[in-house]
Amino acid sequence: MVEKTEQENNLVAWLSDMKEDDAFALAKKMLLEEGANPIRVLELCREAMDIVGKRFEKGEYFLPELVLAGEMLENIGAIAKPLIKQAPGEEPKKLAKVLIGTVHGDLHDIGKNIVTFMLDINGFEVKDIGIDVPVKNFIDAINEFRPDVVGLSGFLTLAFDSMKETIAAIQDAGLRDKLKIMIGGGQVDEAVCNYTGADAFGTNAIDAVSLCKNWMGVAA
Amino acid sequence: MNASPTYVQTPEAKTAYDARWQRIMDCVNLKTPDRMPTSMFCTFWLAKFGGISHRQLMYDYDKAKELGERVLREFEPDVHNPLLLNVAAGPALEAVDYKQLIWPGHGLRDDQPYQYLDREYMKADEYDEFIEDPTGFYLRKYLPRVCGAFEGFEEFPDLPGLHYFRLVGGVRGFGRPKLRAAFERVLKAAEEVDRLAEQHTNFTEHMTALGFPTSHISTSVAPYDLIADYFRGATGTMKDLYRKKDKLLQLLDKACTFLTRQTINWSKASGHPIVFFPIHWGPDNFMSQEQFKTFWWPTFRKLMMNLIEAGIIPMPLWEADCTKRLEVIRDIPPGKCIYWFERTDMVRAFEVLGDVVALRGNISPSLLTTGKPEEVDAAVRHLADNVFHKGGKLILDAAFGIPDETPVENARAMYAAARKYAS
Numbered sequence: 001m002v003e004k005t006e007q008e009n010n011l012v013a014w015l016s017d018m019k020e021d022d023a024f025a026l027a028k029k030m031l032l033e034e035g036a037n038p039i040r041v042l043e044l045c046r047e048a049m050d051i052v053g054k055r056f057e058k059g060e061y062f063l064p065e066l067v068l069a070g071e072m073l074e075n076i077g078a079i080a081k082p083l084i085k086q087a088p089g090e091e092p093k094k095l096a097k098v099l100i101g102t103v104h105g106d107l108h109d110i111g112k113n114i115v116t117f118m119l120d121i122n123g124f125e126v127k128d129i130g131i132d133v134p135v136k137n138f139i140d141a142i143n144e145f146r147p148d149v150v151g152l153s154g155f156l157t158l159a160f161d162s163m164k165e166t167i168a169a170i171q172d173a174g175l176r177d178k179l180k181i182m183i184g185g186g187q188v189d190e191a192v193c194n195y196t197g198a199d200a201f202g203t204n205a206i207d208a209v210s211l212c213k214n215w216m217g218v219a220a
Numbered sequence: 221m222n223a224s225p226t227y228v229q230t231p232e233a234k235t236a237y238d239a240r241w242q243r244i245m246d247c248v249n250l251k252t253p254d255r256m257p258t259s260m261f262c263t264f265w266l267a268k269f270g271g272i273s274h275r276q277l278m279y280d281y282d283k284a285k286e287l288g289e290r291v292l293r294e295f296e297p298d299v300h301n302p303l304l305l306n307v308a309a310g311p312a313l314e315a316v317d318y319k320q321l322i323w324p325g326h327g328l329r330d331d332q333p334y335q336y337l338d339r340e341y342m343k344a345d346e347y348d349e350f351i352e353d354p355t356g357f358y359l360r361k362y363l364p365r366v367c368g369a370f371e372g373f374e375e376f377p378d379l380p381g382l383h384y385f386r387l388v389g390g391v392r393g394f395g396r397p398k399l400r401a402a403f404e405r406v407l408k409a410a411e412e413v414d415r416l417a418e419q420h421t422n423f424t425e426h427m428t429a430l431g432f433p434t435s436h437i438s439t440s441v442a443p444y445d446l447i448a449d450y451f452r453g454a455t456g457t458m459k460d461l462y463r464k465k466d467k468l469l470q471l472l473d474k475a476c477t478f479l480t481r482q483t484i485n486w487s488k489a490s491g492h493p494i495v496f497f498p499i500h501w502g503p504d505n506f507m508s509q510e511q512f513k514t515f516w517w518p519t520f521r522k523l524m525m526n527l528i529e530a531g532i533i534p535m536p537l538w539e540a541d542c543t544k545r546l547e548v549i550r551d552i553p554p555g556k557c558i559y560w561f562e563r564t565d566m567v568r569a570f571e572v573l574g575d576v577v578a579l580r581g582n583i584s585p586s587l588l589t590t591g592k593p594e595e596v597d598a599a600v601r602h603l604a605d606n607v608f609h610k611g612g613k614l615i616l617d618a619a620f621g622i623p624d625e626t627p628v629e630n631a632r633a634m635y636a637a638a639r640k641y642a643s
Contacts, residue, residue: 018462062507064458071459107322107335110454156333157585157623186540187585187623195590204505 008044015048016055018065020072023048027076031083038080045073049121056118057206063114066205070117094125096216099147101133103162108155111185111205115151118205124212135169142175149212152198154185163196171197180215184208226422227429236431240298244435247578247613248533250555256608256642258635259435259580260297261621263306264333269628274331275324278310281419288423292432295635299435300427301496301621304420315412317368317405320450333624341365342451344460347467350451351474353380362451364402369409372402436535437490440483443475443519445500457501461511468515476519480526487532494533494558503540509548517548528556535560535580537620546572562619566603570612579607580615583634585623593633600637608642616642 014023030036052069055061109131119126127145152163183198193201202208243257267277270287288303323334350357363370377393448457460468524534535558542564560580608614616638
């Protein structure tokens with residue numbers, strides 16, 4: 001990344017320090033009044049999100065900061081993206097593809113959404129297929145999206161059996177060897193991981209990012 | 221609590237009842253009971269136990285009562301949760317047209333447990349309205365949003381300020397067609413909720429006669445959890461920690477006041493001294509220690525202190541892992557509360573809190589649902605050896621009650637092991 005101006009440094013700092021009003025006002029000014037390159041502004045946002053992710057890993061930030069960061073990114077993106085005139089051009093290469101969803105019977109999505117956000121800001125291409133996802137929908141989505149990793153989310157204890165069924169179906173469809181499967185959610189632990197046949201489990205969004213990076217041979 | 225005249229409590233049942241209750245109160249009072257007490261908290265596991273659907277459990281009072289009785293007779297826990305209130309609520313939920321839950325037979329398949337819909341039921345710009353007039357906000361905004369029966373209450377007359385002939389004239393507002401229709405629906409709903417309450421009272425009185433006390437009747441909520449779960453939604457409240465910090469703190473303070481009043485009234489009406497608090501937003505991973513100490517803990521502590529002063533025993537269930545919070549939540553008078561832990565290491569909780577509170581829990585849900593009876597036995601033994609026999613006032617239970625899918629033999633193993641290792 002090229003050397004940053006003071007203004008650009010401020011944008012990164014304010015975003016990563018949760019100074020939402022200051023950051024949004026500055027981004028808006030840069031984009032709408034000063035004609036800043038929207039791609040450059042989004043790069044700065046990414047850099048700030050990277051700092052947010054690292055602070056989360058270090059235990060300085062928690063869920064509220066991830067949620068607010070996601071919203072700040074979305075709000076600035078809503079102004080910046082329509083201003084991108086040229087062809088999308090060279091999109092940064094994604095590390096890998098991750099398919100994620102909450103297994104059938106379970107409607108919870110907060111954890112899944114946060115994992116999706118963290119994977120996204122860490123450079124993964126994530127496809128989120130929602131909540132209460134039937135086994136067949138996972139199989140169809142795997143065939144279509146060809147993910148490297150499948151993330152199964154679930155908060156309720158009924159999710160243990162749903163995860164087990166989903167993984168068995170992936171196996172039966174001959175897709176198991178082509179991908180890694182991670183599970184996560186409130187009650188998930190080593191015992192559940194063994195029970196379902198997943199490759200690994202995580203108890204928070206950082207675990208999910210670390211697992212995916214390790215599997216893809218990327219330095220965590 | 222005495223058995224009602226409807227059910228006769230034999231002298232043997234009274235002895236059993238008193239001994240069971242004494243074990244719980246010994247734990248609360250930080251005295252060593254004659255053996256480690258056990259608790260039974262379950263919801264849809266009753267359906268698994270009885271081989272019926274979740275839907276039937278929600279809609280069939282008699283079947284739910286029959287299964288509740290069978291479970292208590294077989295497992296003989298020292299205390300049990302109000303089994304009916306938590307499950308047989310289908311007709312009452314229908315009558316109220318409750319919109320924050322979906323349940324089997326009402327948006328979910330017959331074999332699913334009910335699930336809460338996390339949404340923003342209060343908008344970010346409604347803090348002032350709620351703070352200034354909580355009752356008005358409930359009547360005109362909240363109730364019509366969360367209960368179909370109350371649709372029409374948006375037109376509920378504005379009362380403060382009415383006086384003299386203006387007051388007489390103001391009564392006219394109650395005749396508005398939408399409001400009249402709503403009143404009719406609400407009265408019908410109240411009759412159905414009353415039926416549930418009667419069934420619940422009938423069941424608990426019957427179980428009292430058989431010698432089985434309930435662990436609690438009333439449930440309350442921490443001020444932060446009230447706002448986060450039921451008003452602003454999980455992510456809404458997380459954003460408010462930054463965007464609406466002062467308003468959130470003001471509302472939490474207000475909520476502490478009205479929750480104190482309501483919880484004391486409900487507890488006194490129930491005649492049961494223990495009040496249950498499911499704690500949702502306290503865990504280590506959900507907010508920083510600073511945020512916990514600023515937003516979450518002060519109003520909950522204040523609420524607990526108010527209740528303790530009124531002779532009530534708060535029983536919070538600290539969900540997920542709250543290890544980092546232990547030193548903070550220790551700050552209450554000794555011998556007044558039961559702290560139930562879900563994933564927090566119970567041995568660690570005992571080390572930090574053993575001289576302050578009774579403990580409850582915490583056999584792992586994954587073990588109960590996917591493990592073998594001998595593994596459950598070993599987990600109970602671990603808690604008996606490392607907490608109860610070392611002086612911990614532990615009430616043995618599953619981490620958040622018996623998970624719905626638990627094989628019956630694993631539940632049997634849990635209660636059998638409690639008797640085997642801590643008598």
